Amino acid sequence: MKKSYSQYTAEDLTGLGLSVTMQLLFDQITAVDPSPWLLQTLAYNNALPTSTEKARSELLIMPVLVELKQRNTEKIAIFSGHQFDIDKKRGLKGFCDFLISNKYNAAFVESPVIAIVEAKKDQDLIDASPQCVAEMYAAQLFNQNHQDNIPRVYGAVTSGYEWLFLCLEGNQVGIDSSRYFIQNLPELLGVLQNIIDSLCPPPPR
DSSP states (O other), X not given: OOOSGGGOOXXXXXXXXXXXXXXXXXXXXXXXXXXXXXHHHHHHHTTXXXXXXXXXXXIIIHHHHHHXXXXXXXXXXXXXXEEOOSBGGGTBOSEEEEEEESOTTOSSOOSEEEEEEEXXXXXXXXXXXXXXXXXXXXHXXXXXXXXXXXXXXXXXXXXXXXXXXXXXXXXXXXXXXXXXXGGGHHHHHHHHHHHHHHHSOOOOO
């Protein structure tokens, strides 16, 4: 029995009834220009030591997510370091680095649509993908248990500098055959915005 998301391996995903394939997830991306604030923040933060997971989370990943929130104020909520225990018997429990919900004003996690996992130092992103898939699967179960009709759950594994995206629909997991980089912020923000636009309701009028 697994103790937490972080202990999941590729072989364990079969036990969840999931089929995993590599595929192109985003064939058309509309680039999104980063704000001056994000450019300035990342330029400053990149000059600071980022050798630990905590540093990369605070200095590189969180500014990108704050930018995403600022662009989608009435669409999403971001939860950092959230305890997300869904099925302890199957090890679907533990801390999620980041969860994004499509309930913009939620005080607690509701309708998670994106799970983001930080890759450990010197770990390739693909090696961290089973943990991300396990969190995505838990998010899917959470949504089903709360009668949230969300067709897909997305995930991302990131070093802070490099991002790998995943998608879960039904029992099919797609791992993106492309990777995105913080050096190309317009493309990275474009992918994140594409996901938000596809899964989150328009803001109230």
